[in-house]
Amino acid sequence: xxxxxxxxxxxxxxxxxxxxxxxxxxxxxxxxxxxxxxxxxxxxxxxxxxxxxxxxxxxxxxxxxxxxxxxxxxxxxxxxxxxxxxxxxxxxxxxxxxxxxxxxxxxxxxxxxxxxxxxxxxxxxxxxxxxxxxxxxxxxxxxxxxxxxxxxxxxxxxxxxxxxxxxxxxxxxxxxxxxxxxxxxxxxxxxxxxxxxxxxxxxxxxxxxxxxxxxxxxxxxxxxxxxxxxxxxxxxxxxxxxxxxxxxxxxxxxxxxxxxxxxxxxxxxxxxxxxxxxxxxxxxxxxxxxxxxxxxxxxxxxxxxxxxxxxxxxxxxxxxxxxxxxxxx
Amino acid sequence: xxxxxxxxxxxxxxxxxxxxxxxxxxxxxxxxxxxxxxxxxxxxxxxxxxxxxxxxxxxxxxxxxxxxxxxxxxxxxxxxxxxxxxxxxxxxxxxxxxxxxxxxxxxxxxxxxxxxxxxxxxxxxxxxxxxxxxxxxxxxxxxxxxxxxxxxxxxxxxxxxxxxxxxxxxxxxxxxxxxxxxxxxxxxxxxxxxxxxxxxxxxxxxxxxxxxxxxxxxxxxxxxxxxxxxxxxxxxxxxxxxxxxxx
Numbered sequence: 001x002x003x004x005x006x007x008x009x010x011x012x013x014x015x016x017x018x019x020x021x022x023x024x025x026x027x028x029x030x031x032x033x034x035x036x037x038x039x040x041x042x043x044x045x046x047x048x049x050x051x052x053x054x055x056x057x058x059x060x061x062x063x064x065x066x067x068x069x070x071x072x073x074x075x076x077x078x079x080x081x082x083x084x085x086x087x088x089x090x091x092x093x094x095x096x097x098x099x100x101x102x103x104x105x106x107x108x109x110x111x112x113x114x115x116x117x118x119x120x121x122x123x124x125x126x127x128x129x130x131x132x133x134x135x136x137x138x139x140x141x142x143x144x145x146x147x148x149x150x151x152x153x154x155x156x157x158x159x160x161x162x163x164x165x166x167x168x169x170x171x172x173x174x175x176x177x178x179x180x181x182x183x184x185x186x187x188x189x190x191x192x193x194x195x196x197x198x199x200x201x202x203x204x205x206x207x208x209x210x211x212x213x214x215x216x217x218x219x220x221x222x223x224x225x226x227x228x229x230x231x232x233x234x235x236x237x238x239x240x241x242x243x244x245x246x247x248x249x250x251x252x253x254x255x256x257x258x259x260x261x262x263x264x265x266x267x268x269x270x271x272x273x274x275x276x277x278x279x280x281x282x283x284x285x286x287x288x289x290x291x292x293x294x295x296x297x298x299x300x301x302x303x304x305x306x307x308x309x310x311x312x313x314x315x316x317x318x319x320x321x322x323x324x325x326x327x328x329x
Numbered sequence: 330x331x332x333x334x335x336x337x338x339x340x341x342x343x344x345x346x347x348x349x350x351x352x353x354x355x356x357x358x359x360x361x362x363x364x365x366x367x368x369x370x371x372x373x374x375x376x377x378x379x380x381x382x383x384x385x386x387x388x389x390x391x392x393x394x395x396x397x398x399x400x401x402x403x404x405x406x407x408x409x410x411x412x413x414x415x416x417x418x419x420x421x422x423x424x425x426x427x428x429x430x431x432x433x434x435x436x437x438x439x440x441x442x443x444x445x446x447x448x449x450x451x452x453x454x455x456x457x458x459x460x461x462x463x464x465x466x467x468x469x470x471x472x473x474x475x476x477x478x479x480x481x482x483x484x485x486x487x488x489x490x491x492x493x494x495x496x497x498x499x500x501x502x503x504x505x506x507x508x509x510x511x512x513x514x515x516x517x518x519x520x521x522x523x524x525x526x527x528x529x530x531x532x533x534x535x536x537x538x539x540x541x542x543x544x545x546x547x548x549x550x551x552x553x554x555x556x557x558x559x560x561x562x563x564x565x566x567x568x569x570x571x572x573x574x575x576x
Contacts, residue, residue: 053336054336054337054338056336057336057337057338058337058338058339060337061337061339061340061341061560062339062560064341065341065556065558065560068341068556068557068558069552069555069556069558071556072555072556072557073555073556076354076555079354083358087358090419090422098414099414099418100418102422103418103419103421103422104418106418106421106422106425107418107421110421114504114507117507118504118506118507122506122507122509123506124505124506124509125509125513263505263518265505265518266373266374267370267413267417268370268373268374268413269370269371269373269374269522270373270374271518271519271522
């Protein structure tokens with residue numbers, strides 16, 4: 001690499017000279033100048049005057065260095081303060097769906113980019129059913145109270161000509177789910193982060209989360225059912241008064257059944273191959289988009305357990321699965 | 330400027346161009362944020378009282394596990410538990426800064442010719458071994474160098490490749506359906522996670538060595554990463570001259 005192949009120029013080699021100069025910078029000429037002048041083998045008579053000449057020249061160089069150092073460290077400090085300000089701006093921004101607004105906007109931008117690039121046409125790889133495992137139970141948030149199975153309904157909205165369906169109702173959000181009181185007060189499942197032998201109280205969400213949920217209830221004046229305080233409101237949460245269908249489990253089991261073995265990927269980072277079964281609503285006409293909670297001020301809404309699966313995107317996803325299944329046969 | 334001062338025994342050299350200094354320091358908080366937010370996400374699966382059978386984040390062979398990462402006390406100390414939403418939020422925001430900064434660096438280094446100081450040369454490996462022996466006080470006499478020695482060339486080039494690996498494995502985890510070809514290339518989703526994790530651990534290893542070396546190299550060297558200028562003995566090989574003659 002280097003074209004001048006003078007080997008060790010000075011008693012120390014050039015690499016370690018770097019380590020020595022800091023001291024030289026503080027006490028410029030005294031330490032550095034005499035050391036270096038010895039190597040070009042000056043005659044002893046010249047040594048003194050050469051040393052003084054070098055001393056003056058060296059301090060000019062070091063003065064130049066100090067100027068750059070001052071300037072750049074002021075700039076660096078300003079940049080560090082600006083960087084911290086940037087972090088504070090993100091961290092202190094009012095939240096949108098459990099995320100500070102800038103991070104939420106980044107999520108949406110990421111999704112838009114991914115959709116623009118892939119056009120939602122990509123299909124996940126499928127596996128043989130033997131490779132599938134039972135999906136692991138990960139936690140019990142939202143399941144502290146057990147739903148009475150016969151009160152379970154699937155809210156299906158956005159279906160054209162829904163009014164002719166026997167399960168049509170004027171307000172799907174008005175359905176009252178019933179819960180069974182848990183007699184022994186024990187947790188009905190487990191949170192995988194907590195020791196299985198821990199006492200019930202220890203299996204609850206951490207203190208910080210409970211108090212945050214409490215604060216949210218205070219500030220909004222509405223009580224959320226257990227589970228929703230962690231999940232937050234959903235983008236598919238329906239407006240009260242939304243007409244649609246309320247399907248029972250028997251209604252769903254009567255629909256055409258489709259099976260698929262894909263890998264489930266949790267945002268927590270783990271994954272499992274799972275054998276899924278799905279029931280596709282027959283798509284005979286274009287769906288209509290229901291009014292979602294996000295379309296108007298959220299503070300006036302009531303909070304209930306809701307399930308809505310029929311945004312047009314979901315229907316096309318189901319359609320994609322159907323295509324995939326039929327093409328394999 | 331310093332060249333004109335023919336009597337001086339030292340000179341001031343522009344070691345790091347302004348652009349490179351900016352990109353270097355932008356990486357510092359950004360990479361910190363990426364690793365910290367990654368830890369917040371990662372806790373969900375690693376700290377698992379039920380020890381769900383993933384074989385990813387551990388040291389061990391087959392069924393034998395020496396250590397699972399990371400110990401409970403570390404998580405508690407760092408207030409990691411139950412912050413996955415925060416972790417995801419920061420991770421998927423700062424990944425852009427990390428990616429754009431890294432790509433800008435590669436582009437700048439390629440176009441400006443600074444790559445000549447960075448990429449390993451034929452002699453770099455033997456130089457690096459020599460540098461390592463000198464650092465360990467086993468031998469004396471550092472090999473000749475301009476901006477970086479052989480060990481630095483290898484280390485700094487590797488860390489750029491590791492950064493590219495972080496982006497690629499990250500994408501393979503983030504979009505395993507859309508980028509399924511990439512996920513498959515890494516040996517599947519689990520392997521992509523494994524690589525992403527161990528690349529992060531390698532980054533941490535790099536930091537430790539890097540910071541120790543910077544501390545040992547001293548103020549003149551460190552200051553050059555901020556001000557760009559380094560004070561050099563007048564007869565040491567010149568970075569500026571090398572830049573002029575090659576460009």
